[in-house]
Amino acid sequence: MSEENNTVKLPEPGSLIVSSSPHLHENSSISKIMLQVLLCLLPAVLAAVWFFGLPALKVMVYCVAFCMLLEYLWCRLMKQKSTLCDFSAAVTGLILALNLPSHSQWWLCAVGSFVAIIIAKQVFGGLGQNPFNPAAVGRVALLIGFTGPMTTQWVAPTPGAFVGAFDAVTTATPLTLAKAGAFQATTSATPLSVAKNCAENVDPFAALQTADSYWNYFIGNMGGSLGETSALAILIGAIGLLAFRLIRWEIPVAVLGTMAIFTWIVHTTSPSTTPGPLFHLLTGGAMIGAFFMATDMVTSPLTRRGCVIFGAGIGIITCVIRIWGGFPEGMSFAIVIMNALVPLIDRFCFKRPFGWTHASGGAK
Amino acid sequence: MNSTQKVVKFRGGVHPREGKELTASRELRIAPLLEKYIVPIRQSIGAPPTLCVKKGDAVKKGQRIAEPGGFVSVPLHSPTSGTVGDVVEIIGVTGAAEQAVEIIADGQDEWGAGLDPIPNWENTDRELLKKRILDAGIVGMGGAAFPTHVKLSPPPEKNIDTLIINGAECEPYLTADHRLMLDRGEAALIGASIAAKILKVDRVFVGIEENKPDAIQKMTELASKYKINVVPLRVRYPQGAEKQLIYALTGRKVVEGGLPMDVGCVVMNVGTAAAVHNAVVLGEPLIERITTVTGSPVADPANFLFRIGTPIRKALELCGGVTTPPAKVIMGGPMMGFAQSNIEVPITKNSSGVLLMAPEEVEQFMGNPCIRCGRCVAACPMNLLIPQLSVMVEAEKFDMAEHNYVMDCMECGICAYVCPAKRPLVQHFRRAKAEILAKRRKK
Numbered sequence: 076m077s078e079e080n081n082t083v084k085l086p087e088p089g090s091l092i093v094s095s096s097p098h099l100h101e102n103s104s105i106s107k108i109m110l111q112v113l114l115c116l117l118p119a120v121l122a123a124v125w126f127f128g129l130p131a132l133k134v135m136v137y138c139v140a141f142c143m144l145l146e147y148l149w150c151r152l153m154k155q156k157s158t159l160c161d162f163s164a165a166v167t168g169l170i171l172a173l174n175l176p177s178h179s180q181w182w183l184c185a186v187g188s189f190v191a192i193i194i195a196k197q198v199f200g201g202l203g204q205n206p207f208n209p210a211a212v213g214r215v216a217l218l219i220g221f222t223g224p225m226t227t228q229w230v231a232p233t234p235g236a237f238v239g240a241f242d243a244v245t246t247a248t249p250l251t252l253a254k255a256g257a258f259q260a261t262t263s264a265t266p267l268s269v270a271k272n273c274a275e276n277v278d279p280f281a282a283l284q285t286a287d288s289y290w291n292y293f294i295g296n297m298g299g300s301l302g303e304t305s306a307l308a309i310l311i312g313a314i315g316l317l318a319f320r321l322i323r324w325e326i327p328v329a330v331l332g333t334m335a336i337f338t339w340i341v342h343t344t345s346p347s348t349t350p351g352p353l354f355h356l357l358t359g360g361a362m363i364g365a366f367f368m369a370t371d372m373v374t375s376p377l378t379r380r381g382c383v384i385f386g387a388g389i390g391i392i393t394c395v396i397r398i399w400g401g402f403p404e405g406m407s408f409a410i411v412i413m414n415a416l417v418p419l420i421d422r423f424c425f426k427r428p429f430g431w432t433h434a435s436g437g438a439k
Numbered sequence: 440m441n442s443t444q445k446v447v448k449f450r451g452g453v454h455p456r457e458g459k460e461l462t463a464s465r466e467l468r469i470a471p472l473l474e475k476y477i478v479p480i481r482q483s484i485g486a487p488p489t490l491c492v493k494k495g496d497a498v499k500k501g502q503r504i505a506e507p508g509g510f511v512s513v514p515l516h517s518p519t520s521g522t523v524g525d526v527v528e529i530i531g532v533t534g535a536a537e538q539a540v541e542i543i544a545d546g547q548d549e550w551g552a553g554l555d556p557i558p559n560w561e562n563t564d565r566e567l568l569k570k571r572i573l574d575a576g577i578v579g580m581g582g583a584a585f586p587t588h589v590k591l592s593p594p595p596e597k598n599i600d601t602l603i604i605n606g607a608e609c610e611p612y613l614t615a616d617h618r619l620m621l622d623r624g625e626a627a628l629i630g631a632s633i634a635a636k637i638l639k640v641d642r643v644f645v646g647i648e649e650n651k652p653d654a655i656q657k658m659t660e661l662a663s664k665y666k667i668n669v670v671p672l673r674v675r676y677p678q679g680a681e682k683q684l685i686y687a688l689t690g691r692k693v694v695e696g697g698l699p700m701d702v703g704c705v706v707m708n709v710g711t712a713a714a715v716h717n718a719v720v721l722g723e724p725l726i727e728r729i730t731t732v733t734g735s736p737v738a739d740p741a742n743f744l745f746r747i748g749t750p751i752r753k754a755l756e757l758c759g760g761v762t763t764p765p766a767k768v769i770m771g772g773p774m775m776g777f778a779q780s781n782i783e784v785p786i787t788k789n790s791s792g793v794l795l796m797a798p799e800e801v802e803q804f805m806g807n808p809c810i811r812c813g814r815c816v817a818a819c820p821m822n823l824l825i826p827q828l829s830v831m832v833e834a835e836k837f838d839m840a841e842h843n844y845v846m847d848c849m850e851c852g853i854c855a856y857v858c859p860a861k862r863p864l865v866q867h868f869r870r871a872k873a874e875i876l877a878k879r880r881k882k
Contacts, residue, residue: 083761085752088781092766092801093534095866097852098773098794099455099611100802103859105810161807203808203860323813372812377826421824428847429450429821430682430692 105202108321108372109162115315116169119363122294122308123301126232127177131301134179135172141188142168149197163202167191170210170367173302174360174407175217178230183221187213207414208374211407218402226403232296232304292357302363309362322370325379329386330365330393331356337394349398361393364406374414381417381424388413447690449683451820452675453853455774457650458612461733461740467622469744470757472548476518476748477785478504479531479539483578484585485511490540496523499551501724503574504540513576513586516553516724518746521545532770532777532784539785542748554722565637568719572637575718576725576788581605581616581679581708582771584789587715590705591637597700602640603688604631606647606654606709607672607679610772613792615729616709618742620647620654623713624661626720630712632665633719638705643667644688645709650674676774677851681706683820695847710791730786732758734795736765751782751793765795774852807860815854815864821847825854825864832867837878840871848872 123131146164150157158164171187191213199205218225291297295305302309316322335352342351355361360368369375369389376385389409396405481487486508492498498517505515524541531537554574557563573588593599604627608616620627628645635643645662647655649671659669672678672687682693684706691702699706707715710728717723726747733740738759745754751768755761769776770784772792786793815825823844831840845868854864 083764085755085761085782086765086768090764091768091778091780091782092803093778093780094767094803095863095869096769096771096773096775096777096850097856097865098767098769098776098778098796098801099852099856100861101453101455101857101859103814103857104861105807105859108810108812108859201808203810320814372810375811377811377813377816377824421827425824426822428695428823428844429686430694430697430847431844 105161105163108319109166111315111319111321112166112367113162113169115312115319115321116166116173116302116367118308118311119173119302119305119367120169122305123173123177126234126295126304127230127301128233130230131177134175134177134184134301135169137179137181137184138172138175138188139165139168141185142171142192145188145192146197149193153197155201158202161202164192167196167209167213170302170363171213173363173367174210174214174300176225176230176299177301179224183217183224186220187217190216203373205373206417207411208368208371211368211410211414214407215411218407230298232298234296289353289357292354297358299359302367303358303360306357306362309366313366316366316370321372322366323375323379323382325382326370326375326386327365329383330369330390331361333387333390334361334394337391338398341394341398355394355397359397359404360406364389364393364410368407369410369413374410374417376417376420376424378421378424378426381420384420384424385413385417388416446670446672446687448673449675449678449686449820450822451818451853452677452683453818453856454675455611455856458733458773459614459617459650461612461735461737462731462742463614463617463651465741467618467729467742467744468757470746470749470754472519472544472546473746473749473753474544475524476542476544476746477527477529477539477750477783478515478518478542478748479529479537479785479787480505480515480526481537482515482584482747482787482789483513484583485509485513485589488512488515490526492523492540494523494525497521498523498542499553500548501553501726502551503553503724504542507573511586511589513573513578513588514724516576516726517542517551518726518748519544520547520549520551530780530784532779532787532790534777534780539748554718554724556722557719560633560719561636565639568633568637571719572715574724575714577711577714577718578725578788579708580710580714580728580789580791582775582789582791584787587707587711590707591634593638593700593705598703599638599700599705600640600642600703601689601705602631602635602638602643603684603699603704603706604643604645604667604709604712605679605681605684605706606645606651606658607684608651609648609674609676609679610774610776610791611676612733612794613731613772614733615731615742615791617651617654618731619710619713619729620651620658624654624658626713626716627709628658628661628665628667628712629720630715630717631667631707633715634705634707634712635666640705641666645669646672646678646684646688648672648674648678676853677820677849680820680849680851682849695844725788728786728788728790730754730790731792731794733792734765735797735800736761736763736795738762745786747786747788749786751779751784751786754786754793755782755795761795763797766798766801767794767796769794769796774856775850802861804861806862809860809862812859814857814859818853818857820851820853821849823848828871829862829864829867832871837871837874841875845871846875 142164191209195209195212196205338355339352392409393405488505492504500520502517521544529539577587578584768779848868
């Protein structure tokens with residue numbers, strides 16, 4: 076038949092690939108997911124550079140470089156295939172950087188990266204095996220170990236002044252401070268620590284809750300860690316996260332919703348205890364925590380119901396620490412604590428397979 | 440009747456690229472007679488039949504060449520007239536060695552004295568019709584190859600009220616059922632009516648995925664003559680899976696280890712229904728079927744009416760060969776089909792398609808660790824906790840996997856399809872199921 080006319084011969088045995096079904100695969104991979112996360116972090120990165128200048132860029136380069144280097148060295152040391160190309164270390168590094176103050180020293184970045192990559196991730200078995208979010212663990216370790224550099228050495232944002240920002244450490248930017256209303260020193264405080272310090276006054280949060288200051292919180296024109304500040308940038312990135320199907324919307328909605336409800340109740344019953352819900356949502360690590368850290372695939376629950384419980388837990392713990400705890404911010408603590416509960420949440424939320432009923436009797 | 444039936448959405452599922460456009464609009468072709476057929480002796484679930492002819496015997500087309508080996512077993516028939524050749528050992532569809540008998544065609548293609556047509560089946564005894572279906576060697580042609588006469592003999596305590604004819608054809612690339620409905624839709628509907636009579640049910644559905652509007656239209660037109668309801672279904676793999684199909688059409692859930700008859704349903708593929716028609720009305724045993732030969736390397740992809748026992752090689756030659764050397768030859772569809780090691784494997788009663796994949800379409804990869812992205816959990820139609828299960832299998836904790844419902848897995852392949860870490864999830868679950876079944880047998 077036409078076989079003779081055809082130049083292409085029918086396959087000989089041995090030339091065919093034999094494998095188990097399915098023979099179709101979605102076009103997805105771990106490295107693609109990680110690159111998409113990096114892309115979604117881009118608005119926050121740009122916002123950080125816009126507000127804090129080149130020092131911010133330096134912190135991000137340090138953290139990403141240290142994380143990737145440590146990942147590479149660990150794989151070499153353990154004689155494993157290098158996992159550098161899945162870019163998970165880069166994501167951890169970048170999120171860690173966004174959790175650090177803008178003028179962090181290189182050694183702070185190095186210590187944070189070591190804790191994140193080696194202690195929080197690799198000793199548990201590497202990607203996918205870590206029970207805790209590496210970046211959150213890195214931040215928590217620095218927060219406890221180096222409380223001074225992590226909570227007091229804030230630099231006021233200098234929007235758009237990339238190179239000039241080098242001077243910002245010594246020369247204050249009073250305009251920015253004046254606009255925020257509550258900042259008094261060249262090294263400005265985050266709105267959250269101001270809130271904490273002023274809690275005794277009668278109406279301590281008036282200056283923090285003007286329309287102007289809310290606008291500044293929203294766009295990120297305030298003191299704080301690199302990625303914490305701009306809610307706008309995080310939200311733009313969040314659209315990407317949802318569009319790429321990288322996160323479950325249940326987690327950020329549960330985190331932010333719980334925070335809003337919790338702080339609204341506390342604020343309305345006792346206005347001198349804490350500012351209102353909008354303040355809490357727009358300041359500190361609420362946004363980056365809810366969208367980029369709590370949603371980490373490895374350390375969040377698998378089921379929708381589980382995601383809601385997980386997110387609500389983070390929201391409550393964060394608010395408790397913020398309002399009554401020893402630190403002005405509690406997002407990373409809350410994430411790490413809830414990470415520990417994920418296996419239990421998964422177990423609790425797993426529904427029986429399709430077709431199982433109580434009458435039919437499950438094995439469990 | 441028109442489709443007023445309310446359709447329920449099943450959980451999970453995916454929509455892979457369809458690939459059906461390669462063959463869907465192309466007319467059904469009748470494969471010419473070959474010189475030799477290689478007929479695997481065991482073509483159904485259950486006891487293998489025993490050969491009742493020997494080498495050198497003259498056989499007619501449709502003559503019985505093997506007797507059923509038990510109740511769950513069907514006879515086998517010669518695909519054409521000629522002589523019986525050797526009994527050879529071949530590599531079967533699943534890769535395991537199996538016995539096959541060669542039939543050397545004499546070119547006459549002459550029917551033997553076999554089954555008498557039963558044109559007035561409406562007034563024929565139900566047991567007689569059931570016996571005819573057994574005698575014709577009919578098995579489920581959608582994939583599982585379960586003997587149809589067994590399916591039509593539910594125990595009396597099961598109260599069957601619904602017959603579902605499965606025309607979903609949710610597997611990508613395959614269009615055999617689609618073409619069958621377009622070209623032989625009436626036969627399928629008559630077959631369905633015969634099955635409904637045997638089961639004494641009034642409610643008959645034909646479920647068709649909405650990506651086959653022409654088939655839905657054709658079948659709806661034809662069905663007006665019969666008491667049959669044609670229902671368009673959501674385009675979502677695995678819509679054609681038995682449990683999902685029953686749920687979509689009736690809202691009933693089949694429990695694990697249960698059968699459709701437990702919820703009053705019998706599910707039958709459209710091809711099987713057409714074969715029932717042929718057996719009863721025309722008196723023809725099951726010796727041919729429609730199979731899709733497709734894939735980008737195939738020069739002239741099409742649906743063919745092949746005799747059972749046609750090697751893949753001959754099927755490909757009929758399609759004008761290949762334009763590029765294929766990297767994979769799959770018997771069945773891309774989601775659940777079996778990759779073949781050679782192209783001498785013959786088409787059997789449940790071969791719905793022969794799919795070729797070009798090298799660039801075949802992904803080869805190493806499995807990575809699970810990153811718990813949860814895509815498999817969201818997509819699993821059986822609602823299994825796949826990440827945990829796969830880790831249990833990796834750790835060889837089969838008891839734990841059994842405890843966590845691994846036996847509910849139907850191997851539809853969705854989890855491995857969506858997995859970004861490219862984990863061999865279906866293999867894991869197949870392995871766990873095999874280990875668990877082996878252990879159960881020992882007990």
